[in-house]
Amino acid sequence: MSMHNFKSFLIVFCLLITACMSAQTLxxxxxxxxxxxxxxxxxxxxxxxxxxxxxVKQVLSNALNVSESFVYPFDSLVYVGKxxxxxxxxxxxxxxxxxxxxxxxxxxxxSSLGVITPLKQAENGYKPTLNEQISTQNWYGALYYRIVxxxxxxxxxxxxxxxxxxxxQTQYKVLDVLSFDASGVAQLGLPILFDxxxxxxxxxxxxxxxxxxxFLDYNSSRKRFIFDHLSPMKFFENDIVTLGPDMSxxxxxxxxxxxxxxxxxxxxxxxxxxx
Numbered sequence: 117m118s119m120h121n122f123k124s125f126l127i128v129f130c131l132l133i134t135a136c137m138s139a140q141t142l143x144x145x146x147x148x149x150x151x152x153x154x155x156x157x158x159x160x161x162x163x164x165x166x167x168x169x170x171x172v173k174q175v176l177s178n179a180l181n182v183s184e185s186f187v188y189p190f191d192s193l194v195y196v197g198k199x200x201x202x203x204x205x206x207x208x209x210x211x212x213x214x215x216x217x218x219x220x221x222x223x224x225x226x227s228s229l230g231v232i233t234p235l236k237q238a239e240n241g242y243k244p245t246l247n248e249q250i251s252t253q254n255w256y257g258a259l260y261y262r263i264v265x266x267x268x269x270x271x272x273x274x275x276x277x278x279x280x281x282x283x284x285q286t287q288y289k290v291l292d293v294l295s296f297d298a299s300g301v302a303q304l305g306l307p308i309l310f311d312x313x314x315x316x317x318x319x320x321x322x323x324x325x326x327x328x329x330x331f332l333d334y335n336s337s338r339k340r341f342i343f344d345h346l347s348p349m350k351f352f353e354n355d356i357v358t359l360g361p362d363m364s365x366x367x368x369x370x371x372x373x374x375x376x377x378x379x380x381x382x383x384x385x386x387x388x389x390x391x
Contacts, residue, residue: 145179221257310373328360
């Protein structure tokens with residue numbers, strides 16, 4: 117089989133999987149999704165990757181509309197992050213695919229009541245600013261790994277912790293706030309984070325060197341988000357500097373009016389003791 121015919125076969129394969137989805141069980145959907153992700157992994161061009169990724173979104177959307185899907189583990193989907201909030205009322209699915217022009221992020225929000233909201237990345241991934249509310253239709257793109265429920269002014273909101281990359285020399289982690297308006301529409305960003313000067317921000321974004329590893333996670337016993345303090349790590353021409361952990365730690369501490377920055381924490385050396 118020629119390379120051209122092989123690429124055409126992969127695209128047709130993705131479309132066939134998408135077409136054969138009616139009246140399927142959750143294990144059936146899971147099998148099809150695993151096949152699609154394997155095809156994406158083996159593909160050698162963006163056309164196949166993106167076509168199969170579209171099929172993944174279609175199949176997963178159908179699967180999440182099955183009533184039992186909120187508690188279904190999807191264990192074989194190793195390329196999809198599946199995170200449930202600490203109040204067990206929200207689940208977030210995120211994944212990315214590697215293309216020739218960069219990473220493409222994808223996601224869904226799923227409530228325990230069965231409401232499904234796609235997370236649609238903007239045409240070009242971007243690093244979010246600190247002072248704006250973002251629609252789920254213009255998402256920056258991230259892989260979320262922690263969801264913490266928080267009651268703010270009698271409203272349930274969720275703090276999301278995630279990782280992303282949209283530049284060659286750096287990556288970033290984000291602490292964002294998911295809320296819902298009066299109509300139930302999801303939006304990202306809410307002014308409940310306070311920096312050391314008591315200035316309010318909608319989210320926190322930590323950009324650091326592509327070769328570094330940054331810690332950012334939630335300590336449930338102390339009700340705070342602990343993270344590495346970042347300092348200059350590499351210096352480049354044109355005054356470009358990238359950051360990395362400097363062995364000190366900061367935190368956002370939970371209070372009645374929001375989350376307040378506390379710098380230079382005294383913590384144990386083992387990061388496992390901070391969770």
